[in-house]
């Protein structure tokens with residue numbers, strides 16, 4: 001019998017198995033993404049009933065088996081209930097979970113992605129944030145964590161840090177006014193550029209600390225939608241509901 005391990009993490013997805021059990025995927029601080037079996041988790045009186053639902057964040061006691069873990073206990077510190085009470089925020093939340101599930105791997109250091117999920121859900125649950133802004137911040141930061149973020153602080157051709165006004169999706173970054181004619185790009189507003197610079201460079205704890213005008217938000221959404229469309233080669237099921 002192996003030793004119990006306590007891991008901190010968030011449930012990304014849950015699948016029913018048999019009559020009363022579940023198989024869950026947890027994004028953990030210690031082991032990256034893992035799959036765990038939760039025996040009896042669908043019985044109405046089970047201590048694991050709510051703890052094994054998507055969004056649940058806390059500590060999980062796990063035993064390592066041959067092909068998967070078994071979860072025996074959980075102590076949940078945040079169920080994100082306020083988020084699941086609002087349908088639009090719920091769909092957005094499921095999209096973030098699916099995105100993280102697609103990008104994260106077992107035995108990989110996924111602490112930044114876990115932090116990003118947690119902070120994004122707090123922002124989704126907050127009245128102060130527009131959900132579309134939360135979405136673009138999440139998407140751009142997730143790609144950046146994965147090493148696919150755009151070059152925002154210097155021209156990709158001549159390295160100049162001045163007169164950066166053109167963004168080129170296929171090249172993955174900014175071009176200055178002298179070099180812009182050599183690429184297929186489009187001009188973006190300074191507000192959009194500053195927001196993107198902030199998202200790629202800020203630490204995750206400080207990400208959700210700015211707002212933008214409606215005009216900048218519209219350009220940010222359209223730019224990042226194109227960027228994600230070009231670099232993320234995956235169709236997310238939950239995206240259809242957004």
Ligand SMILES: [Zn+2]
Nearest residue numbers: 155158176179
């Ligand atoms: Zn240049």
